[in-house]
Amino acid sequence: KQEVTQIPAALSVPEGENLVLNCSFTDSAIYNLQWFRQDPGKGLTSLLLIQSSQREQTSGRLNASLDKSSGRSTLYIAASQPGDSATYLCATGANDYKLSFGAGTTVTVRA
């Protein structure tokens, strides 16, 4: 059974600093990996999806890398802003499209 772990559980940084969020998973036979953003009491917004054959994906200030062999993914957020404050979830996808989620990293960006 896939286990997804996210470290740290919480992170507080001043505005402008770069954020580094880590995700590890136990079963490297993944189909893809998605990073989501969750605001309090709200749904999940997909940020980036990395296919198993890819090493990274970029969207604006966000960059996600994937190292399948070591079971790790990292989400980088450049030049953080207070609006980036949220919980970030990592989820691995199997070939049946079922996702296994980590517990998330709650980010606070201080103005």
Add this chain to the structure above:
Amino acid sequence: EPEVTQTPSHQVTQMGQEVILRCVPISNHLYFYWYRQILGQKVEFLVSFYNNEISEKSEIFDDQFSVERPDGSNFTLKIRSTKLEDSAMYFCASSSGTAPEKLFFGSGTQLSVL
């Protein structure tokens, strides 16, 4: 951008009552899912649905749960006799089934069982 719509946003019910949570997936999507998140816990998979039948379900999805696509647009989750431990945020999701298989999630229904 198209989105997945869920109703209601909040549902309060008494233990033992039946509830139906409703979802309208993105119109050209073929795969549908229910996930739930108990407060303070991970988002967990409940069930996936394709071609009008369940393709996979978790251990959580016991006989008290059922899903249905009653027409071409709605996707519902029914809990027959709610328990206190069913209190959670329930998320509906859909995907097109073609690469990349990004899942699109709705904003959730917060179910409170009293």
